[in-house]
Amino acid sequence: MTYDLHIDTGRWRAHLASTAARYPGLVPVIKGNGYGFGREVLAAEAARLGADLIAVGTYGEVPAVLETFAGEVLVLTPWRPFYDLAGLDLERVIHTVGRVDDVAALAAAHPGARVVLEGETSMSRHGLDRHELAAAVGHLDGLSLEGFSIHLPLVGDRAAEAERWAAALAASRVETTRLFVSHLDAGQLRALQAARPGLEVRPRIGTALWLGDTDALEVRATVLDVHTVAKGEAVGYRQRPVPGDGHLLIVSGGTAHGVGLEAPSADASPTGRAKILARGGLQAAGRVRSPFRIDGRQRWFVEPPHMQVSMLFIPAGTPVPAVGQTVTAAVRFTTATFDALRWD
Numbered sequence: 001m002t003y004d005l006h007i008d009t010g011r012w013r014a015h016l017a018s019t020a021a022r023y024p025g026l027v028p029v030i031k032g033n034g035y036g037f038g039r040e041v042l043a044a045e046a047a048r049l050g051a052d053l054i055a056v057g058t059y060g061e062v063p064a065v066l067e068t069f070a071g072e073v074l075v076l077t078p079w080r081p082f083y084d085l086a087g088l089d090l091e092r093v094i095h096t097v098g099r100v101d102d103v104a105a106l107a108a109a110h111p112g113a114r115v116v117l118e119g120e121t122s123m124s125r126h127g128l129d130r131h132e133l134a135a136a137v138g139h140l141d142g143l144s145l146e147g148f149s150i151h152l153p154l155v156g157d158r159a160a161e162a163e164r165w166a167a168a169l170a171a172s173r174v175e176t177t178r179l180f181v182s183h184l185d186a187g188q189l190r191a192l193q194a195a196r197p198g199l200e201v202r203p204r205i206g207t208a209l210w211l212g213d214t215d216a217l218e219v220r221a222t223v224l225d226v227h228t229v230a231k232g233e234a235v236g237y238r239q240r241p242v243p244g245d246g247h248l249l250i251v252s253g254g255t256a257h258g259v260g261l262e263a264p265s266a267d268a269s270p271t272g273r274a275k276i277l278a279r280g281g282l283q284a285a286g287r288v289r290s291p292f293r294i295d296g297r298q299r300w301f302v303e304p305p306h307m308q309v310s311m312l313f314i315p316a317g318t319p320v321p322a323v324g325q326t327v328t329a330a331v332r333f334t335t336a337t338f339d340a341l342r343w344d
C-alpha cells in the first residue's frame with residue numbers, strides 16, 4: 001500500500017481481448033516503461049492474447065522479453081551499424097532497417113538476419129524515401145525480408161497516406177505482402193485490407209491496447225503523514241509559506257515514480273495556449289497542481305515533489321484523509337513507475 005497501480009483485472013483483460021478481436025493481426029507494442037505495467041507483465045499478457053509477434057522500442061529491451069515471450073520480437077528503432085548486438089540471440093528477432101546503407105551493412109554484419117524495411121512517412125522520423133526502395137532491394141541479398149513498415153502521425157489523413165504506401169509497395173520490387181502500420185483505427189484498417197486483399201496488414205498498437213480502458217486502471221497513493229498548518233507557516237525544503245490555514249498531506253509518490261514529470265504540451269489552439277499561460281502564471285507564483293485527487297479535486301503541491309513523496313496543501317474545511325488511507329492520482333502512464341501492481 002504505497003504508490004500502486006490497481007488493475008481491475010477482469011475488465012482490463014476483457015478490453016485487451018476485445019481490442020485484439022477488433023484488430024486482426026495485432027502486434028502488441030511493449031516498450032519503454034511498459035506503459036506503466038512493466039515490459040515483462042505486458043509480454044506475458046501478449047502471450048495470453050495469443051500474439052505471435054510483439055514489438056519493442058530498442059535492442060536493450062529485447063533480452064528480457066525473449067525470456068517471457070516465446071514468439072517473435074520486432075525492434076522498432078531501426079538498426080544501425082554502431083549497435084553492438086554481440087551476445088543477443090537473434091533467432092526470434094526481426095530488425096527494422098530504414099537506410100539504404102544499413103541494408104548492406106546489416107547483411108554483412110548479420111548474414112541471414114530477418115528484416116522489415118521501413119518507409120519514411122510524413123512523420124519524418126525514420127525510414128527510406130519512396131525513391132530509395134529500389135536501391136534498398138538491391139542490397140537485400142543474404143537477408144530475410146519479413147515485411148514493410150510505416151509509422152503514421154496522430155493527426156492528418158492517415159488512411160490516405162497508408163494507401164499511398166500500400167500502392168508504392170505494390171509497384172516496387174520489394175518482395176513482401178506484409179505491411180506493418182501504426183495509428184490507424186479499426187475502420188481504416190478494414191478499409192485498407194478490403195482495398196488490398198493481397199496485403200497482410202499488421203497493426204502495431206501500444207497505448208490504445210494497454211491504456212485504452214482507463215476505467216480499468218486506478219493509481220492510488222498512500223497518505224503517510226498529516227500536519228495542521230496556519231497561513232504563512234514556512235514548510236518544506238524551500239521553506240515556502242503555505243497559502244492558508246489547513247493541512248499538509250505527505251503522500252507516497254515522488255519524482256522516482258514519475259510524479260511531476262509532464263510532457264511538453266502540444267496544444268496549439270488559442271484556448272489551449274491561454275490555459276497553458278494561466279498555468280504558467282500560477283507556476284510563476286510558486287503553485288503547481290499535483291496529480292493527486294482529494295475530495296474530488298486535484299490538490300496543489302506545496303513544493304516540487306521529492307524523490308519518494310509529495311507534499312500537498314488542502315485548505316481548512318476539506319475532509320482530511322487519515323494516515324494509511326489512499327488517494328487517487330491522475331498520472332501519465334508512460335512516465336510512471338509504480339511500487340506495485342495490484343491485481344484486483
Ligand SMILES: *Cc1c(COP(=O)(O)O)cnc(C)c1O
Nearest residue numbers: 029076151182204205206207208
Ligand atoms: C510507439 C510506437 C508504436 C505504438 O504507438 P502507440 O501510440 O503506443 O500505440 C507503433 N509504432 C512505432 C514505430 C512506435 O514507435
